[in-house]
Amino acid sequence: MARSWTRLHEFLGRPPGPVTYEMVTEAVQRKLGESDDLDWKEFLPAPSPVKGEWNEFAKDVAAMANTRGGLLIYGVSDDIRMVGIDLAKADDKQLGQWLRVHLQPTVSGVSYLKLPATDGTGKDILVVDIPASEVAPHFLYGWQQKDKDRTTFNAPFRHRDDTYYMPEHQIALAYRERFTRQTAAEAALDQHVRHVTDLVLGESKTPAAWLVIAARPTRPIPRMVPALSRSAAQFVMHQSTKRAESLLASAVPMPRLRVPQVFHDLLDNDPRRGLRRWVDTNMLVPSRPTRRRGVLVELHHDGTVVAAVDLSHSALPEPQAEGTMPVATPVLTSAVFETVALVHEHQLALRMDAPIELRAALGTPRAGLFHFTPVVLGHSRPEIAEWARQPSTVQPAHSDLAPFADDQALIASATELAEGLLHQFGLEIPF
Incomplete structure (x- = not known):
């Protein structure tokens, strides 16, 4: 279920409610920059060319779930221009399958909001809404060529507008925070x-x-x-x-x-x-x-x-x-x-x-x-x-x-x- 309060709501001064196409276009026009809970994406996620290879979509989802949740918005370029995507190619079932295959534990509660253009431009948008996870940290695993052709197993997280991987002490802290939340x-x-x-x-x-x-x-x-x-x-x-x-x-x-x-x-x-x-x-x-x-x-x-x-x-x-x-x-x-x-x-x-x-x-x-x-x-x-x-x-x-x-x-x-x-x-x- 999509969250009702996001970075877009805060930036635009909107009350809690669903994310709309108009909200995305206004945020683009006002050049809302990326942050730990907002990532503009020009192209839809692509399947890995090699079975078992590192999955970038799963990495992005895990990073936000491990931090405080956020939005991946597809159809907006890195320089914050509305470019649109083909909604017919936005397969949320396949995206969900990638999360189940590449993440441990899997991230639940991810929602996929398809927003057709309402301004006549034909520049449709896909919003992937990731809630902050109650069972973080989530680990991403797969074969990564840039890592000397070896299988890796890391917990990504967001810092400002970039993604990093947790060192051991941060992973320990994430587990401690999980158990503390449950106790609290x-x-x-x-x-x-x-x-x-x-x-x-x-x-x-x-x-x-x-x-x-x-x-x-x-x-x-x-x-x-x-x-x-x-x-x-x-x-x-x-x-x-x-x-x-x-x-x-x-x-x-x-x-x-x-x-x-x-x-x-x-x-x-x-x-x-x-x-x-x-x-x-x-x-x-x-x-x-x-x-x-x-x-x-x-x-x-x-x-x-x-x-x-x-x-x-x-x-x-x-x-x-x-x-x-x-x-x-x-x-x-x-x-x-x-x-x-x-x-x-x-x-x-x-x-x-x-x-x-x-x-x-x-x-x-x-x-x-x-x-x-x-x-x-x-x-x-x-x-x-x-x-x-x-x-x-x-x-x-x-x-x-x-x-x-x-x-x-x-x-x-x-x-x-x-x-x-x-x-x-x-x-x-x-x-």
């Missing part, structure tokens, strides 16, 4: 879950089990991308309500899950400013106490989404024995689907092109002193699932979401999260 991403999700769990438990008047879900993009949004306005945040909430209803209608066979949508029914779609985020909640305002189920939603400017829902509120008609912590499983399922829909709509609004990692956890005060007790919908009213397990702790559930996912992918992600929690009770999703 895990720590960031943990931090969001812990912070919101502590916040909502501190606001609870009585002990309750809280569902907390955190979703975070694997690549942060550039700081120059403008944050959502309040009206845009409201639109995201509104669209996510419709999306969640559609997802549940597709996922749940008749009879439908007899639980109202949590966010739609309990929030007023009145997000207020927070610390680099929009916050919508029916708690935290002493002058406006609520007797309804507690709900908190945060839309962070960096693409993170956090949601928390009280699963114990009115879960059972009568108080239960001490140490019992009721968990309304239908509410859990509905809230998971609504959160996944919210993450998706937030992703679209910010035009995020990075995968999203999601984590769902159950929090309760004084862990170990309560047993999570699953509550299901009986024939007439909620009832404890006597046949289910009642653990004192529940492990977090994980899922991920590709950029611009379709409804089936959203349903799969929500199902994975919900099942990850419910299966620890020995329960299926209560559809």
Whole structure:
């Protein structure tokens, strides 16, 4: 999937969105120079004349993936003139095959954007968009004649407008950065879950089990991308309500899950400013106490989404024995689907092109002193699932979401999260 924020957007002052032919022509007219994330190419990549020979296209892709991503734009000369290429000869399947054959590991997420001329010149353009790799360094191997006819195995990278090869210490640093990124991403999700769990438990008047879900993009949004306005945040909430209803209608066979949508029914779609985020909640305002189920939603400017829902509120008609912590499983399922829909709509609004990692956890005060007790919908009213397990702790559930996912992918992600929690009770999703 092509990225929505590139060197062209920054140079031209354009908002996030797809690269267009007009953007390329304007950048050429204004003589935008090459850089570590932009390379003008006059001719389309040519196949290697000898099997196993060094592949220049694979080298260029690996170099940008090993650096911070970028654009290879074919049809523009080195002196930055629009010359065009023959789009009929632009075979993205063959280009992808070269990457799989010549790179280890292969670079994923590369997109090929064919841009026919819109100005009547017939000078078509091919844009190859390479994202910054999460699994760098990528090595290029093959027989290289200029290297005394021997097979080489190097990790290229971009420095300004040129390509070099990593020395040993830089390769070691690249691997260390990869593992550090993965550790940092895990720590960031943990931090969001812990912070919101502590916040909502501190606001609870009585002990309750809280569902907390955190979703975070694997690549942060550039700081120059403008944050959502309040009206845009409201639109995201509104669209996510419709999306969640559609997802549940597709996922749940008749009879439908007899639980109202949590966010739609309990929030007023009145997000207020927070610390680099929009916050919508029916708690935290002493002058406006609520007797309804507690709900908190945060839309962070960096693409993170956090949601928390009280699963114990009115879960059972009568108080239960001490140490019992009721968990309304239908509410859990509905809230998971609504959160996944919210993450998706937030992703679209910010035009995020990075995968999203999601984590769902159950929090309760004084862990170990309560047993999570699953509550299901009986024939007439909620009832404890006597046949289910009642653990004192529940492990977090994980899922991920590709950029611009379709409804089936959203349903799969929500199902994975919900099942990850419910299966620890020995329960299926209560559809």
